[in-house]
Amino acid sequence: MARSKYVLPFIAFVAVGMAIGWSRSLLGFGLLFQLAFIWRLEEFSGTNNHWENDKESALLRLGFECDYLKSIARPHLEISTVVDPKTGESIKSKVRTSSGMFLSSKDRQIPIIKAIEKRIAVFSQIPAENGESIQVLRYETNQYYTPHHDYFSDAFNLKNGGQRVATMLMYLNDVDEGGETIFPQAGSSECSCGGNKVKGLCMKSRKGDAILFWSMGLDGQSDPNSLHGACPIVKGEKWSATKWLRQGAYS
Template sequence: MARWRARRLLPLATFVTLGMILGSLLQLALLHRLDGYSVHADSDPEAVLLRLGYVKPEVISWTPRIIVFHNFLSSEECDYLMAIARPRLQISTVVDVATGKGVKSDVRTSSGMFVNSEERKSPVVQAIEKRISVFSQIPKENGELIQVLRYEASQYYRPHHDYFSDTFNLKRGGQRVATMLMYLTDGVVGGETHFPQEMESAAVEETWSKDCVLSQTKGTLFSSGAWDWMVTQTQTVSTAGALF
Protein backbone atom coordinates (compact mmCIF):
# COMPACT_ATOMS: atom_id res chain seq x y z
CA MET A 1 0.00 0.00 0.00
CA ALA A 2 2.81 2.42 0.92
CA ARG A 3 4.61 1.75 -2.38
CA TRP A 4 1.38 2.28 -4.31
CA ARG A 5 0.83 5.64 -2.64
CA ALA A 6 4.42 6.65 -3.32
CA ARG A 7 3.99 5.81 -7.02
CA ARG A 8 0.80 7.90 -7.14
CA LEU A 9 2.34 10.88 -5.36
CA LEU A 10 5.62 10.96 -7.29
CA PRO A 11 4.12 12.31 -10.57
CA LEU A 12 2.22 14.98 -8.64
CA ALA A 13 5.33 16.04 -6.71
CA THR A 14 7.31 16.16 -9.96
CA PHE A 15 4.62 18.30 -11.61
CA VAL A 16 4.52 20.75 -8.68
CA THR A 17 8.31 21.01 -8.58
CA LEU A 18 8.54 21.67 -12.32
CA GLY A 19 5.80 24.28 -11.98
CA MET A 20 7.70 26.07 -9.23
CA ILE A 21 10.92 26.04 -11.26
CA LEU A 22 9.13 27.33 -14.36
CA GLY A 23 7.44 30.07 -12.33
CA SER A 24 10.79 31.18 -10.93
CA LEU A 25 12.34 31.28 -14.40
CA LEU A 26 9.44 33.33 -15.75
CA GLN A 27 9.74 35.80 -12.91
CA LEU A 28 13.48 36.11 -13.44
CA ALA A 29 12.83 36.79 -17.13
CA LEU A 30 10.31 39.47 -16.18
CA LEU A 31 12.76 41.18 -13.83
CA HIS A 32 15.46 41.13 -16.51
CA ARG A 33 13.00 42.59 -19.02
CA LEU A 34 12.03 45.40 -16.65
CA ASP A 35 15.65 46.44 -16.27
CA GLY A 36 15.93 46.74 -20.04
CA TYR A 37 13.13 49.26 -20.53
CA SER A 38 13.83 52.93 -21.09
CA VAL A 39 11.81 55.81 -19.67
CA HIS A 40 11.39 56.97 -23.28
CA ALA A 41 8.89 54.18 -23.98
CA ASP A 42 5.97 56.58 -23.35
CA SER A 43 4.57 56.06 -26.86
CA ASP A 44 3.45 52.55 -25.88
CA PRO A 45 0.16 52.71 -23.89
CA GLU A 46 0.88 49.38 -22.20
CA ALA A 47 4.33 50.56 -21.15
CA VAL A 48 2.82 53.74 -19.72
CA LEU A 49 0.19 51.76 -17.80
CA LEU A 50 2.84 49.48 -16.30
CA ARG A 51 5.33 52.35 -15.74
CA LEU A 52 7.97 50.41 -17.64
CA GLY A 53 11.28 52.19 -17.49
CA TYR A 54 10.34 53.79 -14.16
CA VAL A 55 9.74 50.70 -12.02
CA LYS A 56 13.05 49.20 -10.91
CA PRO A 57 13.05 45.73 -9.28
CA GLU A 58 15.42 44.85 -6.46
CA VAL A 59 15.54 41.24 -5.28
CA ILE A 60 15.98 41.21 -1.50
CA SER A 61 15.55 37.45 -1.16
CA TRP A 62 14.63 34.66 -3.56
CA THR A 63 13.71 32.09 -0.90
CA PRO A 64 11.45 33.34 0.52
CA ARG A 65 10.50 35.65 -2.37
CA ILE A 66 10.90 39.31 -1.39
CA ILE A 67 11.19 41.84 -4.21
CA VAL A 68 11.15 45.63 -3.93
CA PHE A 69 9.70 47.45 -6.95
CA HIS A 70 11.01 51.00 -6.72
CA ASN A 71 8.74 53.72 -8.21
CA PHE A 72 5.86 51.25 -8.51
CA LEU A 73 3.22 53.99 -8.12
CA SER A 74 3.23 57.52 -9.48
CA SER A 75 2.78 60.51 -7.17
CA GLU A 76 -0.68 61.05 -8.65
CA GLU A 77 -1.70 57.47 -7.89
CA CYS A 78 -0.48 57.78 -4.29
CA ASP A 79 -2.42 61.03 -3.85
CA TYR A 80 -5.56 59.47 -5.32
CA LEU A 81 -5.52 56.48 -2.96
CA MET A 82 -4.97 58.71 0.08
CA ALA A 83 -7.74 61.09 -1.02
CA ILE A 84 -10.41 58.40 -1.32
CA ALA A 85 -9.24 56.74 1.90
CA ARG A 86 -9.22 59.66 4.34
CA PRO A 87 -13.03 60.10 4.70
CA ARG A 88 -13.58 56.38 5.36
CA LEU A 89 -10.69 55.38 7.62
CA GLN A 90 -11.69 53.14 10.53
CA ILE A 91 -9.77 51.36 13.28
CA SER A 92 -7.98 48.35 11.78
CA THR A 93 -8.93 44.84 12.85
CA VAL A 94 -7.37 41.38 12.88
CA VAL A 95 -8.92 38.04 11.96
CA ASP A 96 -10.60 36.04 14.73
CA VAL A 97 -9.41 32.50 13.95
CA ALA A 98 -12.59 31.02 15.44
CA THR A 99 -15.07 33.01 13.36
CA GLY A 100 -13.05 34.51 10.51
CA LYS A 101 -14.46 37.94 11.36
CA GLY A 102 -12.55 41.13 12.04
CA VAL A 103 -12.05 42.13 15.66
CA LYS A 104 -10.18 45.01 17.30
CA SER A 105 -6.88 44.08 18.89
CA ASP A 106 -3.96 45.71 20.68
CA VAL A 107 -1.57 44.03 18.23
CA ARG A 108 -2.71 46.39 15.47
CA THR A 109 -3.31 50.09 16.05
CA SER A 110 -3.55 51.57 12.55
CA SER A 111 -6.66 52.72 10.71
CA GLY A 112 -7.71 51.66 7.23
CA MET A 113 -10.34 51.12 4.56
CA PHE A 114 -10.93 48.99 1.46
CA VAL A 115 -11.48 50.37 -2.02
CA ASN A 116 -15.12 49.65 -2.89
CA SER A 117 -16.52 48.17 -6.09
CA GLU A 118 -17.32 51.59 -7.59
CA GLU A 119 -13.89 53.03 -6.82
CA ARG A 120 -12.38 49.93 -8.36
CA LYS A 121 -13.80 51.01 -11.73
CA SER A 122 -11.73 54.20 -11.80
CA PRO A 123 -8.87 54.29 -14.34
CA VAL A 124 -6.36 54.86 -11.52
CA VAL A 125 -7.34 51.76 -9.54
CA GLN A 126 -7.67 49.73 -12.74
CA ALA A 127 -4.12 50.67 -13.71
CA ILE A 128 -2.75 49.77 -10.26
CA GLU A 129 -4.53 46.40 -10.23
CA LYS A 130 -3.24 45.63 -13.73
CA ARG A 131 0.30 46.50 -12.64
CA ILE A 132 0.03 44.32 -9.53
CA SER A 133 -1.16 41.41 -11.66
CA VAL A 134 1.66 41.72 -14.20
CA PHE A 135 4.44 42.20 -11.66
CA SER A 136 3.22 39.45 -9.32
CA GLN A 137 2.32 37.15 -12.25
CA ILE A 138 -1.00 36.34 -10.58
CA PRO A 139 -4.33 36.95 -12.40
CA LYS A 140 -6.14 40.16 -11.49
CA GLU A 141 -9.24 38.11 -10.71
CA ASN A 142 -7.40 36.42 -7.84
CA GLY A 143 -6.86 39.67 -5.96
CA GLU A 144 -8.68 41.14 -3.00
CA LEU A 145 -9.86 44.72 -3.09
CA ILE A 146 -7.00 47.12 -2.37
CA GLN A 147 -6.71 48.32 1.22
CA VAL A 148 -5.29 51.69 2.30
CA LEU A 149 -3.76 51.97 5.78
CA ARG A 150 -2.68 54.93 7.88
CA TYR A 151 -0.07 54.71 10.65
CA GLU A 152 0.36 57.78 12.82
CA ALA A 153 3.21 58.36 15.27
CA SER A 154 3.64 55.42 17.71
CA GLN A 155 1.15 53.17 15.85
CA TYR A 156 2.24 49.67 14.82
CA TYR A 157 1.31 46.13 13.77
CA ARG A 158 2.86 43.43 15.94
CA PRO A 159 4.45 40.28 14.37
CA HIS A 160 1.86 38.38 12.34
CA HIS A 161 1.31 36.26 9.23
CA ASP A 162 -0.62 37.46 6.20
CA TYR A 163 -1.93 33.99 5.41
CA PHE A 164 -5.20 32.75 6.91
CA SER A 165 -5.16 30.37 9.86
CA ASP A 166 -8.96 30.21 10.13
CA THR A 167 -11.21 27.83 8.19
CA PHE A 168 -13.81 30.51 7.39
CA ASN A 169 -11.64 32.47 4.96
CA LEU A 170 -10.11 29.32 3.51
CA LYS A 171 -13.56 28.01 2.58
CA ARG A 172 -14.55 31.40 1.20
CA GLY A 173 -11.75 31.74 -1.31
CA GLY A 174 -8.65 29.74 -0.52
CA GLN A 175 -5.31 30.80 0.91
CA ARG A 176 -3.41 34.02 0.34
CA VAL A 177 -0.27 33.37 -1.71
CA ALA A 178 1.22 36.83 -2.23
CA THR A 179 1.22 40.33 -0.78
CA MET A 180 1.96 43.62 -2.51
CA LEU A 181 2.69 46.45 -0.05
CA MET A 182 2.85 49.95 -1.53
CA TYR A 183 4.13 52.95 0.43
CA LEU A 184 2.16 56.10 -0.39
CA THR A 185 4.12 58.65 1.65
CA ASP A 186 7.75 59.49 2.26
CA GLY A 187 9.57 61.64 4.78
CA VAL A 188 8.54 59.29 7.59
CA VAL A 189 10.99 58.19 10.28
CA GLY A 190 10.32 54.57 11.23
CA GLY A 191 7.31 52.60 9.98
CA GLU A 192 9.40 50.04 8.11
CA THR A 193 8.39 46.40 7.65
CA HIS A 194 10.52 44.14 9.84
CA PHE A 195 10.98 40.36 9.75
CA PRO A 196 11.80 39.37 13.36
CA GLN A 197 13.03 35.89 12.37
CA GLU A 198 16.17 36.10 10.25
CA MET A 199 15.79 34.08 7.09
CA GLU A 200 19.14 32.36 7.51
CA SER A 201 18.17 30.90 10.87
CA ALA A 202 14.54 30.09 10.11
CA ALA A 203 13.88 26.42 10.74
CA VAL A 204 10.73 26.22 8.64
CA GLU A 205 9.30 28.36 5.87
CA GLU A 206 6.40 29.47 8.06
CA THR A 207 8.69 31.64 10.18
CA TRP A 208 9.99 33.49 7.14
CA SER A 209 6.61 35.07 6.44
CA LYS A 210 6.09 36.50 9.93
CA ASP A 211 6.53 40.26 9.86
CA CYS A 212 5.57 43.40 11.72
CA VAL A 213 5.26 47.12 11.08
CA LEU A 214 7.49 49.14 13.38
CA SER A 215 6.06 52.34 14.84
CA GLN A 216 7.35 55.56 13.32
CA THR A 217 8.76 58.37 15.41
CA LYS A 218 8.01 61.15 12.95
CA GLY A 219 5.29 61.78 10.37
CA THR A 220 2.21 59.89 9.18
CA LEU A 221 2.67 56.78 7.08
CA PHE A 222 0.12 55.85 4.42
CA SER A 223 0.47 52.48 2.75
CA SER A 224 -1.67 50.29 0.55
CA GLY A 225 -1.91 46.52 0.63
CA ALA A 226 -3.14 44.03 -1.95
CA TRP A 227 -3.34 40.27 -1.45
CA ASP A 228 -3.58 37.55 -4.10
CA TRP A 229 -5.43 34.28 -3.46
CA MET A 230 -5.08 30.79 -4.86
CA VAL A 231 -8.47 31.03 -6.60
CA THR A 232 -10.50 33.68 -8.41
CA GLN A 233 -12.19 36.28 -6.21
CA THR A 234 -15.50 38.05 -6.78
CA GLN A 235 -14.59 41.45 -5.35
CA THR A 236 -13.99 39.80 -1.99
CA VAL A 237 -13.21 42.09 0.92
CA SER A 238 -11.15 40.61 3.72
CA THR A 239 -12.46 41.65 7.12
CA ALA A 240 -8.92 42.15 8.36
CA GLY A 241 -6.05 43.05 6.13
CA ALA A 242 -2.38 42.62 6.97
CA LEU A 243 0.86 44.23 5.98
CA PHE A 244 3.74 42.49 4.30
Protein backbone atom coordinates in the same frame (compact mmCIF):
# COMPACT_ATOMS: atom_id res chain seq x y z
CA MET B 1 7.17 60.60 -7.58
CA ALA B 2 8.91 58.84 -10.46
CA ARG B 3 12.67 58.73 -10.05
CA SER B 4 13.35 58.94 -13.77
CA LYS B 5 11.50 59.24 -17.04
CA TYR B 6 11.23 55.51 -17.48
CA VAL B 7 10.76 54.25 -13.92
CA LEU B 8 7.18 53.14 -13.43
CA PRO B 9 5.72 53.62 -9.93
CA PHE B 10 5.18 50.43 -7.94
CA ILE B 11 7.59 48.50 -10.16
CA ALA B 12 10.50 48.54 -7.68
CA PHE B 13 9.17 45.40 -5.98
CA VAL B 14 11.48 43.58 -3.59
CA ALA B 15 10.93 39.81 -3.60
CA VAL B 16 11.17 38.92 0.08
CA GLY B 17 8.85 36.14 1.16
CA MET B 18 10.14 33.27 -0.97
CA ALA B 19 13.68 33.98 0.19
CA ILE B 20 12.90 34.36 3.92
CA GLY B 21 14.41 31.49 5.84
CA TRP B 22 16.98 30.74 3.13
CA SER B 23 20.63 31.58 3.57
CA ARG B 24 21.62 35.25 3.45
CA SER B 25 23.52 34.64 0.22
CA LEU B 26 20.44 33.20 -1.47
CA LEU B 27 18.37 36.11 -0.22
CA GLY B 28 20.82 38.54 -1.76
CA PHE B 29 20.82 36.61 -5.04
CA GLY B 30 17.02 36.64 -5.12
CA LEU B 31 16.86 40.38 -4.64
CA LEU B 32 19.47 41.03 -7.31
CA PHE B 33 17.67 38.76 -9.76
CA GLN B 34 14.39 40.54 -9.15
CA LEU B 35 15.96 43.98 -9.55
CA ALA B 36 17.77 42.87 -12.70
CA PHE B 37 14.47 41.68 -14.11
CA ILE B 38 12.90 45.06 -13.32
CA TRP B 39 15.68 47.06 -14.94
CA ARG B 40 15.53 44.78 -17.99
CA LEU B 41 11.89 45.76 -18.38
CA GLU B 42 12.75 49.44 -18.03
CA GLU B 43 15.23 49.17 -20.90
CA PHE B 44 12.21 48.71 -23.12
CA SER B 45 10.18 51.53 -21.56
CA GLY B 46 11.21 54.18 -24.08
CA THR B 47 9.81 54.86 -27.53
CA ASN B 48 8.82 52.32 -30.20
CA ASN B 49 7.90 49.49 -27.84
CA HIS B 50 4.84 47.77 -26.42
CA TRP B 51 4.72 50.01 -23.32
CA GLU B 52 4.19 53.03 -25.55
CA ASN B 53 0.60 52.03 -26.37
CA ASP B 54 -0.21 50.80 -22.88
CA LYS B 55 -2.79 53.26 -21.54
CA GLU B 56 -2.45 51.90 -18.00
CA SER B 57 1.31 52.54 -18.05
CA ALA B 58 0.68 56.09 -19.22
CA LEU B 59 -1.61 56.64 -16.24
CA LEU B 60 0.98 55.34 -13.80
CA ARG B 61 3.74 57.46 -15.33
CA LEU B 62 1.80 60.53 -14.23
CA GLY B 63 3.10 59.82 -10.75
CA PHE B 64 -0.09 60.73 -8.89
CA GLU B 65 -1.23 57.27 -7.80
CA CYS B 66 0.17 57.45 -4.25
CA ASP B 67 -1.51 60.75 -3.47
CA TYR B 68 -4.64 59.60 -5.28
CA LEU B 69 -5.00 56.51 -3.09
CA LYS B 70 -4.53 58.63 0.02
CA SER B 71 -7.12 61.17 -1.10
CA ILE B 72 -9.87 58.64 -1.79
CA ALA B 73 -9.14 56.74 1.43
CA ARG B 74 -8.85 59.63 3.90
CA PRO B 75 -12.61 60.35 4.32
CA HIS B 76 -13.37 56.66 4.96
CA LEU B 77 -10.69 55.64 7.46
CA GLU B 78 -11.77 53.51 10.41
CA ILE B 79 -9.90 51.77 13.22
CA SER B 80 -8.12 48.73 11.77
CA THR B 81 -9.15 45.21 12.78
CA VAL B 82 -7.61 41.75 12.83
CA VAL B 83 -9.08 38.32 12.08
CA ASP B 84 -10.22 36.27 15.07
CA PRO B 85 -8.62 32.83 14.43
CA LYS B 86 -11.51 31.07 16.19
CA THR B 87 -14.43 32.71 14.43
CA GLY B 88 -12.86 34.23 11.30
CA GLU B 89 -14.55 37.55 12.09
CA SER B 90 -12.86 40.96 12.12
CA ILE B 91 -12.24 42.34 15.59
CA LYS B 92 -10.41 45.31 17.10
CA SER B 93 -7.12 44.49 18.81
CA LYS B 94 -4.23 46.20 20.55
CA VAL B 95 -1.80 44.36 18.25
CA ARG B 96 -2.88 46.67 15.40
CA THR B 97 -3.39 50.37 16.05
CA SER B 98 -3.64 51.90 12.58
CA SER B 99 -6.69 53.14 10.69
CA GLY B 100 -7.71 52.02 7.23
CA MET B 101 -10.32 51.27 4.59
CA PHE B 102 -10.89 48.92 1.65
CA LEU B 103 -11.51 50.20 -1.85
CA SER B 104 -15.05 49.46 -2.99
CA SER B 105 -16.07 47.62 -6.15
CA LYS B 106 -16.90 51.05 -7.59
CA ASP B 107 -13.43 52.35 -6.73
CA ARG B 108 -11.89 49.38 -8.55
CA GLN B 109 -13.47 50.56 -11.82
CA ILE B 110 -11.54 53.84 -11.71
CA PRO B 111 -8.90 53.74 -14.50
CA ILE B 112 -5.92 54.53 -12.26
CA ILE B 113 -6.96 51.83 -9.75
CA LYS B 114 -7.42 49.32 -12.57
CA ALA B 115 -3.95 50.26 -13.84
CA ILE B 116 -2.38 49.65 -10.41
CA GLU B 117 -4.12 46.29 -10.05
CA LYS B 118 -3.04 45.27 -13.55
CA ARG B 119 0.57 46.11 -12.71
CA ILE B 120 0.35 44.03 -9.52
CA ALA B 121 -0.99 41.07 -11.50
CA VAL B 122 1.82 41.37 -14.05
CA PHE B 123 4.64 41.41 -11.52
CA SER B 124 3.18 38.87 -9.10
CA GLN B 125 2.13 36.55 -11.95
CA ILE B 126 -1.15 36.03 -10.10
CA PRO B 127 -4.40 36.79 -11.98
CA ALA B 128 -6.10 40.04 -11.04
CA GLU B 129 -9.30 38.18 -10.18
CA ASN B 130 -7.43 36.39 -7.37
CA GLY B 131 -6.81 39.67 -5.56
CA GLU B 132 -8.73 41.12 -2.65
CA SER B 133 -9.65 44.81 -2.73
CA ILE B 134 -6.73 47.11 -1.96
CA GLN B 135 -6.63 48.21 1.67
CA VAL B 136 -5.22 51.68 2.37
CA LEU B 137 -3.71 52.20 5.83
CA ARG B 138 -2.52 55.18 7.84
CA TYR B 139 -0.19 54.86 10.82
CA GLU B 140 0.25 57.91 13.05
CA THR B 141 2.86 58.53 15.75
CA ASN B 142 3.36 55.50 18.03
CA GLN B 143 1.01 53.33 15.97
CA TYR B 144 2.16 49.89 14.82
CA TYR B 145 1.18 46.33 13.85
CA THR B 146 2.92 43.56 15.76
CA PRO B 147 4.50 40.73 13.70
CA HIS B 148 1.87 38.44 12.19
CA HIS B 149 1.12 36.20 9.23
CA ASP B 150 -1.17 37.14 6.37
CA TYR B 151 -2.37 33.58 5.78
CA PHE B 152 -5.48 32.32 7.56
CA SER B 153 -5.72 29.67 10.26
CA ASP B 154 -9.54 29.47 10.19
CA ALA B 155 -11.78 27.68 7.70
CA PHE B 156 -14.25 30.55 7.30
CA ASN B 157 -11.87 32.85 5.40
CA LEU B 158 -10.74 30.09 3.05
CA LYS B 159 -14.20 29.69 1.48
CA ASN B 160 -13.73 32.62 -0.87
CA GLY B 161 -10.63 32.28 -3.02
CA GLY B 162 -8.74 29.89 -0.78
CA GLN B 163 -5.57 30.77 1.11
CA ARG B 164 -3.62 34.00 0.74
CA VAL B 165 -0.62 33.20 -1.44
CA ALA B 166 1.20 36.52 -1.50
CA THR B 167 1.05 40.14 -0.38
CA MET B 168 1.89 43.29 -2.29
CA LEU B 169 2.66 46.10 0.15
CA MET B 170 2.90 49.56 -1.44
CA TYR B 171 4.32 52.63 0.28
CA LEU B 172 2.42 55.86 -0.37
CA ASN B 173 4.71 58.33 1.40
CA ASP B 174 8.15 58.81 2.94
CA VAL B 175 8.14 58.37 6.72
CA ASP B 176 10.21 60.85 8.74
CA GLU B 177 11.29 58.26 11.30
CA GLY B 178 10.19 54.71 12.13
CA GLY B 179 7.39 52.85 10.39
CA GLU B 180 9.62 50.21 8.81
CA THR B 181 8.26 46.84 7.73
CA ILE B 182 10.01 44.18 9.80
CA PHE B 183 10.59 40.54 8.76
CA PRO B 184 11.91 38.96 12.00
CA GLN B 185 12.76 35.61 10.38
CA ALA B 186 14.81 37.09 7.53
CA GLY B 187 18.34 36.56 8.80
CA SER B 188 20.12 37.34 12.04
CA SER B 189 21.42 40.83 11.22
CA GLU B 190 20.21 43.81 13.22
CA CYS B 191 18.11 46.62 11.79
CA SER B 192 16.24 49.67 13.09
CA CYS B 193 12.55 49.11 13.87
CA GLY B 194 10.81 52.17 15.24
CA GLY B 195 14.06 53.44 16.70
CA ASN B 196 15.00 50.11 18.31
CA LYS B 197 17.60 47.60 17.16
CA VAL B 198 16.05 44.23 16.37
CA LYS B 199 17.03 41.08 14.47
CA GLY B 200 15.63 40.58 11.01
CA LEU B 201 15.13 42.58 7.83
CA CYS B 202 13.65 46.09 8.03
CA MET B 203 12.28 47.82 4.94
CA LYS B 204 11.96 51.61 5.19
CA SER B 205 8.87 53.28 3.74
CA ARG B 206 9.73 55.22 0.57
CA LYS B 207 7.01 56.74 -1.57
CA GLY B 208 6.41 54.68 -4.69
CA ASP B 209 8.28 51.56 -3.52
CA ALA B 210 6.59 48.23 -2.89
CA ILE B 211 7.34 44.81 -1.43
CA LEU B 212 6.08 41.54 -2.86
CA PHE B 213 6.35 38.64 -0.41
CA TRP B 214 4.91 35.15 -0.29
CA SER B 215 2.86 33.51 2.45
CA MET B 216 3.07 30.05 0.88
CA GLY B 217 6.12 28.03 -0.06
CA LEU B 218 6.82 26.12 -3.27
CA ASP B 219 5.31 23.05 -1.60
CA GLY B 220 1.94 24.79 -1.33
CA GLN B 221 2.13 24.99 2.45
CA SER B 222 1.78 28.16 4.52
CA ASP B 223 5.23 29.54 5.34
CA PRO B 224 5.66 30.57 9.00
CA ASN B 225 8.80 32.47 7.98
CA SER B 226 6.60 35.05 6.25
CA LEU B 227 6.11 36.65 9.66
CA HIS B 228 6.13 40.45 9.34
CA GLY B 229 4.98 43.58 11.12
CA ALA B 230 4.79 47.37 10.98
CA CYS B 231 7.26 49.12 13.28
CA PRO B 232 6.03 52.04 15.42
CA ILE B 233 6.01 55.50 13.88
CA VAL B 234 8.53 57.72 15.70
CA LYS B 235 7.94 60.90 13.73
CA GLY B 236 5.39 61.79 11.07
CA GLU B 237 2.88 59.33 9.62
CA LYS B 238 2.89 56.37 7.26
CA TRP B 239 0.50 55.63 4.43
CA SER B 240 0.51 52.26 2.72
CA ALA B 241 -1.68 50.16 0.46
CA THR B 242 -1.95 46.38 0.73
CA LYS B 243 -3.12 43.90 -1.88
CA TRP B 244 -3.61 40.29 -0.74
CA LEU B 245 -3.51 37.64 -3.46
CA ARG B 246 -5.38 34.35 -3.19
CA GLN B 247 -5.05 30.82 -4.57
CA GLY B 248 -8.19 31.21 -6.64
CA ALA B 249 -10.68 33.82 -7.81
CA TYR B 250 -11.90 36.11 -5.02
CA SER B 251 -15.25 37.89 -5.07
